[in-house]
Amino acid sequence: MKIIVNGIEHTLSVEPEMPLLWVLRDELGITGPKYGCGIAQCGACSVMIDGRATRSCSVPIGQVDAPVTTIEGLGAPDALHVVQEAWIAHQVAQCGYCQAGQIMAATAFLAKTPDPTDDQIDAAMSANLCRCGTYPRIRAAMKTAAAALRGDAA
Amino acid sequence: MSRIGTITRRTFMVGTAAISGGIALGFYAYKEPIDNPLLDGLGAGEAAITPYVKIDQNGVTIITPRADSGQGAYSVQAALVAEELDVDLGAITIDPGVPSAAYFNGKVIAEGLPFASTDMGTLAKGARSMGQVLGKIMGVQVTGGSSTVADAYEKLRIAGAVARETLKQVAADKTGLAADVLRTQDGRVLLPDGTSIAYTALAASKVEPISKVTLRDQSDWRYLTKSMQRIDMVQKSTGTLTYGIDLRFDGMVFATVRTNPRLGGGVRGFDAIDARAARGVIDVIPVTGGAAVVADNTWRAFRAADMIEFDWGDAPYPHEQADMWDTVSQSFTKAHQDSQFKDTGDVDAALTTGETLSAEYRIPYLGHAPLEPLNAVVKYDGTRLDVWTGTQIPLFMVGNIERLHGISADNIHIQNQYMGGSFGRRLEDDYVQQAVEIALSMPNVPIKMTWSREEDMTHDFPRPMQIARASGAVENGAVTAFDLAIAAASTTASQMSRIGQPAFGPDVAIVAGAWDQPLAIPNYRVTGYRAPALVPVSSWRSVGASGNAFFHNGFLDELFHKAGADPLEELLRLCDHDLSRKVLQAVGEMSDWGTPLGANRGRGIAFTVAFGVPTAEVVTVTNTPQGIKIDEVFVAAEVGKVIDPVNFQNQAEGGVIWALGHAMNCEVTFADGMAEQTNFHAYEAMRMYQTPKVTVRALENGPDVRGIGEPTVPPAAPALANAIYAATGLRIREMPMNKHIDFV
Ligand code: FES
Ligand code: FES
Numbered sequence: 062m063k064i065i066v067n068g069i070e071h072t073l074s075v076e077p078e079m080p081l082l083w084v085l086r087d088e089l090g091i092t093g094p095k096y097g098c099g100i101a102q103c104g105a106c107s108v109m110i111d112g113r114a115t116r117s118c119s120v121p122i123g124q125v126d127a128p129v130t131t132i133e134g135l136g137a138p139d140a141l142h143v144v145q146e147a148w149i150a151h152q153v154a155q156c157g158y159c160q161a162g163q164i165m166a167a168t169a170f171l172a173k174t175p176d177p178t179d180d181q182i183d184a185a186m187s188a189n190l191c192r193c194g195t196y197p198r199i200r201a202a203m204k205t206a207a208a209a210l211r212g213d214a215a
Numbered sequence: 216m217s218r219i220g221t222i223t224r225r226t227f228m229v230g231t232a233a234i235s236g237g238i239a240l241g242f243y244a245y246k247e248p249i250d251n252p253l254l255d256g257l258g259a260g261e262a263a264i265t266p267y268v269k270i271d272q273n274g275v276t277i278i279t280p281r282a283d284s285g286q287g288a289y290s291v292q293a294a295l296v297a298e299e300l301d302v303d304l305g306a307i308t309i310d311p312g313v314p315s316a317a318y319f320n321g322k323v324i325a326e327g328l329p330f331a332s333t334d335m336g337t338l339a340k341g342a343r344s345m346g347q348v349l350g351k352i353m354g355v356q357v358t359g360g361s362s363t364v365a366d367a368y369e370k371l372r373i374a375g376a377v378a379r380e381t382l383k384q385v386a387a388d389k390t391g392l393a394a395d396v397l398r399t400q401d402g403r404v405l406l407p408d409g410t411s412i413a414y415t416a417l418a419a420s421k422v423e424p425i426s427k428v429t430l431r432d433q434s435d436w437r438y439l440t441k442s443m444q445r446i447d448m449v450q451k452s453t454g455t456l457t458y459g460i461d462l463r464f465d466g467m468v469f470a471t472v473r474t475n476p477r478l479g480g481g482v483r484g485f486d487a488i489d490a491r492a493a494r495g496v497i498d499v500i501p502v503t504g505g506a507a508v509v510a511d512n513t514w515r516a517f518r519a520a521d522m523i524e525f526d527w528g529d530a531p532y533p534h535e536q537a538d539m540w541d542t543v544s545q546s547f548t549k550a551h552q553d554s555q556f557k558d559t560g561d562v563d564a565a566l567t568t569g570e571t572l573s574a575e576y577r578i579p580y581l582g583h584a585p586l587e588p589l590n591a592v593v594k595y596d597g598t599r600l601d602v603w604t605g606t607q608i609p610l611f612m613v614g615n616i617e618r619l620h621g622i623s624a625d626n627i628h629i630q631n632q633y634m635g636g637s638f639g640r641r642l643e644d645d646y647v648q649q650a651v652e653i654a655l656s657m658p659n660v661p662i663k664m665t666w667s668r669e670e671d672m673t674h675d676f677p678r679p680m681q682i683a684r685a686s687g688a689v690e691n692g693a694v695t696a697f698d699l700a701i702a703a704a705s706t707t708a709s710q711m712s713r714i715g716q717p718a719f720g721p722d723v724a725i726v727a728g729a730w731d732q733p734l735a736i737p738n739y740r741v742t743g744y745r746a747p748a749l750v751p752v753s754s755w756r757s758v759g760a761s762g763n764a765f766f767h768n769g770f771l772d773e774l775f776h777k778a779g780a781d782p783l784e785e786l787l788r789l790c791d792h793d794l795s796r797k798v799l800q801a802v803g804e805m806s807d808w809g810t811p812l813g814a815n816r817g818r819g820i821a822f823t824v825a826f827g828v829p830t831a832e833v834v835t836v837t838n839t840p841q842g843i844k845i846d847e848v849f850v851a852a853e854v855g856k857v858i859d860p861v862n863f864q865n866q867a868e869g870g871v872i873w874a875l876g877h878a879m880n881c882e883v884t885f886a887d888g889m890a891e892q893t894n895f896h897a898y899e900a901m902r903m904y905q906t907p908k909v910t911v912r913a914l915e916n917g918p919d920v921r922g923i924g925e926p927t928v929p930p931a932a933p934a935l936a937n938a939i940y941a942a943t944g945l946r947i948r949e950m951p952m953n954k955h956i957d958f959v
Binding site: 075076079080082083085086087088090092093094095096098099100102104105131132133135136137138141145148152153154155156157158159160161163164182183184186187188189190191192193194195196197198199200 | 494637876
């Protein structure tokens with residue numbers, strides 16, 4: 062079984078029903094995607110498969126047929142993605158445990174919705190739980206990120 | 216050996232504190248020294264000038280003993296030291312340090328005493344200093360009670376100043392210059408000739424710590440009171456921060472546990488034949504109350520654990536929720552009376568005149584459910600035990616491991632980890648004790664034990680369920696009598712039992728946030744009744760006040776309306792604490808209190824002093840055809856001084872969202888002795904589409920610096936209930952409120 066994660070191909074021999082999340086975390090040591098609920102309720106495990114935000118806890122590895130991008134593949138501390146820059150500028154994170162998932166969901170959404178309304182942001186992001194209550198800052202960071210992605214002057 | 220031989224094994228905090236910045240507090244008179252834990256195992260060329268600062272050739276490390284569960288504790292502790300030490304916050308390393316009595320938290324005990332925080336009487340002040348002494352004697356290294364900033368504000372600045380002055384003295388000795396011609400900046404001692412010496416180059420020198428320091432004036436501050444970039448923000452935004460659950464060591468195996476969801480009921484037996492045969496399973500090990508599965512992958516451990524057939528014992532409490540309510544309900548008796556800290560005027564007589572009102576309020580069990588399920592990494596080599604986990608109670612944890620597993624404290628090494636939330640959950644160490652059981656059965660292997668979300672939700676230590684009975688009277692448009700009786704199991708007794716200690720005296724938590732409010736109601740009584748222990752309970756963000764503020768503010772609002780009074784005006788009239796009055800005035804101004812809101816809308820106010828922070832909140836709602844929409848929340852809080860404005864706002868907002876989310880739709884209920892809510896589908900709290908706009912204002916009129924992690928929680932739920940009443944006429948006296956009204 063082969064899987065491409067952040068541009069690197071890995072060969073695995075695991076049960077096809079093992080969720081992608083646990084392949085990433087325990088088999089490949091990629092720990093940006095987090096375990097929060099395991100049943101697609103919290104979004105902490107969100108990654109992109111072929112550009113679509115996906116809950117890796119609920120996708121069996123046997124069904125992954127396209128390249129996977131995790132938060133580690135989006136940007137790095139010395140090469141930040143625009144969305145990550147906005148997250149840092151707005152000091153969004155509290156415990157931060159949900160934020161990799163929030164950022165992946167936001168990035169996938171903004172790619173398709175470059176000029177989102179508040180309601181669109183709320184609808185897109187309400188599947189991602191944040192127990193610390195960082196929602197107001199996520200909203201603000203998404204607007205900053207959207208403007209930057211559109212190339213608007215700040 | 217270039218180690219600083221002349222440093223004695225003492226902390227210099229105690230000796231130096233009394234002379235600095237005019238803080239002649241009683242507790243500094245307690246001079247029995249405490250060992251500086253950094254002096255153990257100090258390498259060549261390393262200096263540990265105070266328990267909070269360690270310097271070697273590679274750089275400066277600031278020890279941040281209060282745990283970081285997302286509240287920014289590491290950043291604020293580092294900033295307090297860095298401000299005086301003159302180091303660039305971006306250039307230092309932080310380390311949570313080892314569990315040690317040197318890192319005692321005096322404030323957390325001081326605030327748990329039966330004196331209102333607004334009480335500045337001699338007895339109250341004396342008891343608070345006594346709390347500080349107790350904290351030191353008992354070595355209470357605890358993160359909680361919004362006490363981190365309050366406890367650290369002077370302590371850590373002094374530590375930074377002592378280190379700075381000591382480094383200057385070393386430089387003076389080296390250069391033959393007088394120390395007072397030297398200055399410091401960004402980790403270097405500056406000489407008058409324009410050259411400089413790095414702190415790191417001074418670390419290997421012999422040094423006697425300076426004992427006289429003066430703290431800097433606020434006008435010279437570089438970091439404090441300005442918005443700081445949190446030291447973990449880039450890592451948290453790039454998936455590169457390692458939480459406890461992310462740790463990985465060579466040869467690590469992955470474990471999970473299943474224990475009886477009838478909490479404390481034990482296990483009669485289990486059949487693990489299928490689990491043992493499952494792919495990747497290394498072993499199935501009995502642990503207290505259940506079994507652990509050790510595998511080569513966490514998911515394989517989860518799956519195998521699901522295959523075990525358990526025969527669970529019965530719970531030591533009534534199995535059904537209705538019976539639990541009956542137990543609490545039957546506790547309003549003389550025999551169960553626990554406290555009556557407030558009894559002003561003649562309440563019984565006052566309740567026979569004017570217009571009277573009575574009501575019963577209820578709040579459910581609520582779990583903490585931090586987003587990172589509980590976990591711990593453990594390794595035991597036959598003598599030495601290593602534990603890597605996020606904890607608010609490292610020192611108690613060592614004691615518990617020693618007591619429960621017979622490993623001597625000297626051989627227990629705990630490395631605190633970043634936590635994906637806690638909200639009080641990691642004031643318990645049950646998950647660690649389980650992991651230690653596994654380690655003892657499987658020595659010489661690093662084991663990462665992770666709970667499934669279902670295990671986490673069904674083995675929480677919730678906030679206690681509570682019932683309040685309230686009566687009151689109004690006359691001539693004013694509240695004349697207020698009588699509140701609260702029944703709950705004792706959180707404190709439950710917690711103390713788990714560290715092997717008895718709990719003495721009344722439990723302040725049963726009435727906190729209700730008995731201690733600065734309102735001059737002429738006839739005013741608050742009585743606590745201790746219900747029998749039911750499920751094990753613990754501190755939930757803002758502890759007793761989280762529920763008692765709902766009773767207190769909800770029923771007060773009922774009386775205000777009965778009297779025909781404006782709630783804010785009546786609160787201002789009754790409030791006899793100047794700092795609190797300013798908070799009430801501020802929130803009134805912020806929310807345009809008194810101006811018309813329009814049809815189907817309502818405003819509610821609530822006010823609570825908790826953890827020494829007077830906080831007033833106004834919630835506005837709209838009653839839409841689909842249900843209640845929470846529009847806006849206004850928060851005014853008195854904290855003495857805001858150390859970091861961005862983090863202040865983040866914590867204040869987070870507290871409001873936490874409180875409103877749980878008030879809307881969360882409860883933990885028991886059936887057949889087990890929690891019925893097993894995952895977030897049944898325990899949602901707030902999601903983004905429901906999140907109101909939150910506006911926060913900090914007031915800085917008071918003398919004491921306070922933390923804001925919890926104080927915005929208590930007033931939020933009652934302000935919401937009062938707003939719903941204003942918009943709809945429906946009085947909600949029970950949480951979660953979605954039992955009575957829909958939310959959109
Ligand atoms: S862990 Fe995947 S949605 Fe919660
Ligand atoms: S920042 Fe803690 S769960 Fe979102």
